[in-house]
Amino acid sequence: xxxxxxxxxxxxxxxxxxxxxxxxxxxxxxxxxxxxxxxxxxxxxxxxxxxxxxxxxxxxxxxxxxxxxxxxxxxxxxxxxxxxxxxxxxxxxxxxxxxxxxxxxxxxxxxxxxx
Amino acid sequence: xxxxxxxxxxxxxxxxxxxxxxxxxxxxxxxxxxxxxxxxxxxxxxxxxxxxxxxxxxxxxxxxxxxxxxxxxxxxxxxxxxxxxxxxxxxxxxxxxxxxxxxxxxxxxxxxxxx
Numbered sequence: 196x197x198x199x200x201x202x203x204x205x206x207x208x209x210x211x212x213x214x215x216x217x218x219x220x221x222x223x224x225x226x227x228x229x230x231x232x233x234x235x236x237x238x239x240x241x242x243x244x245x246x247x248x249x250x251x252x253x254x255x256x257x258x259x260x261x262x263x264x265x266x267x268x269x270x271x272x273x274x275x276x277x278x279x280x281x282x283x284x285x286x287x288x289x290x291x292x293x294x295x296x297x298x299x300x301x302x303x304x305x306x307x308x309x310x
Numbered sequence: 311x312x313x314x315x316x317x318x319x320x321x322x323x324x325x326x327x328x329x330x331x332x333x334x335x336x337x338x339x340x341x342x343x344x345x346x347x348x349x350x351x352x353x354x355x356x357x358x359x360x361x362x363x364x365x366x367x368x369x370x371x372x373x374x375x376x377x378x379x380x381x382x383x384x385x386x387x388x389x390x391x392x393x394x395x396x397x398x399x400x401x402x403x404x405x406x407x408x409x410x411x412x413x414x415x416x417x418x419x420x421x422x423x424x425x
Binding site: 225226228230235236237238239240243244245251253285287289291295296297298299300301302303304 | 316319343345347353354355356357360362401403405406407409410411412413414415416417418
């Protein structure tokens with residue numbers, strides 16, 4: 196089974212801090228994604244990556260950046276955390292290649308609180 | 311732009327009732343994929359089904375069935391004889407065939423099955 200592991204289940208940070216959320220997948224997937232989940236807003240895509248060192252903006256990239264130095268690891272960075280970034284963050288991965296789109300495999304999520 | 315609408319925010323049923331979760335989507339693409347995911351109270355989203363835009367066959371898997379109708383841009387999900395374990399948030403998602411197959415999610419439907 197694919198396993199997507201997010202390094203922290205809960206995080207509490209202060210406004211202005213630099214925050215790193217780490218995600219590792221063990222199935223050699225090409226694609227990796229960061230979503231945030233807020234009540235009533237579903238899942239919104241922040242950034243995604245389809246290869247090492249490649250990154251693309253999603254729908255709400257402002258205030259975030261990402262890093263993918265190795266295929267299995269995709270990091271989300273909050274350069275200067277703000278209270279409106281308090282949310283549940285979900286990492287996902289999927290196999291790439293061809294026109295057949297594979298389903299997403301999700302981690303357990305990181306609940307970030309910015310005070 | 312792609313859009314997924316799940317008009318039902320919350321549904322409550324009594325065990326053994328049938329329940330249908332609605333999903334309506336918008337896209338200009340002629341080729342795309344549709345997914346349903348389940349998020350139980352434990353939090354991890356789990357893939358349920360994938361359907362591509364060329365395959366309008368309905369599918370049944372145990373107590374679950376899916377009705378895909380391109381003419382109405384709908385991909386509805388029915389649970390027959392619901393059980394308490396079906397209580398979860400259910401997300402419908404629409405994926406492009408480019409851009410790493412990035413997915414647009416609906417806001418989710420919270421299903422509560424009461425004993």
